[in-house]
Amino acid sequence: MLDVAVIEETGAAEASLDPVRARLLAALAVPGSATTLAAQTGLTRQKVNYHLRALEAHGLVELVEERRKGNCTERVLQATARSYVISPSALADVAPDPDRARDQTSARWLIALAARLIREVGEMLAGATAARKQLATFAVDSEIRFGSAADRAAFAAELSDAVTALVSRYHDAAAPGGRPHRLVIALHPSLKPPGVPPAHTPGESATP
Template identity: 70%
Template sequence: MLDVAVIEDPAAAEVSLDPVRARLLSELSRPASATMLAAKVGLPRQKVNYHLKALERHGLVELVEERRKGNVTERVMRATAASYVISPVALDAVAPDPSRSPDQLSARWLLALAAKLVRDVGTLITGAARARKPLATFAIDGEIRFASAADRAAFAQELAAAVTALVGKYHHEGAEGGRDHRVVVAVHPAVPSAAAPAEADRSTTQET
């Protein structure tokens, strides 16, 4: 089972978004049969089997084993991944395009960049899996608390300057045997936990 699987096929995305099938995918983090799942989700076994077949057709669940019980063969299934990400490729005609209106201070442009990141990395993961080769990536994830909006703006300026300097140092246009890489750096307000709705409202108001 993969940690994360990327869904690029529109039909598979549609199947995964069905509430019942999404629940079954969640339950199938551990192998289970239709009979076992029926008791958990409160549906007839035949109905669960119907949904499982749809998930299996699109590669979202896989057969682990078959058990013979009397005259019945029980199929034990498992999700192919612990979690799934739907790539913008699945909605290619309306996928965000960050080149339309680049604006470093726009939250919607950041969202378009994030969507492109999901699309590109998803495509790379799929290709690497088919070629059975490792995929070299790097990411940093952390949090910083700014004392003021002025500090945040100063941080953004220094960060941009530092990244620009590094790119200038290591970028070699036309290097033989080299490979282009994409650099994405983002700063946005942290989303508070559900236990702190007042803080969430305050953060949203400040950034609007």
């Protein structure tokens, strides 16, 4: 079982978004059958089987084993991943395009970049997994508390200068056998727990 899988096919996305099927996927983090799932969810065995067939058809669950019980064969299934992310490829006609309106200070452009990241890495990860190869990636996740909006702006400017210098140092357009890599850096306010009002940064307007 994978820790995270990216859903790229429209039908699979539709199947995963069905509330009943999402519950079954969550329950199948551990192997189960229609009988055990019916007991857990309160659904009939026939209805569970119906949903399981749809999930299996889209590769969201897979057969673990078959157990013979009297005159019947019980199929034990498991979800193919613990968590799923839907790629913009599943909504190709309306997928965001970060090249359409580039704006470093736009939250919507940041979302478009994130969507492209999921789509591109998801596609490459699927290919690497099929080929049983490791996909070369690197990520940094951190949190910074700025004392003021001016500090945040200064940090963004210094970060931009540092990244530009590093790119200039290591980018080699003529390197034989070289492979382009995409670098995305994001900075945004951290989410607060439900019920906690967002903190107000000194020097920043309280309205969007």
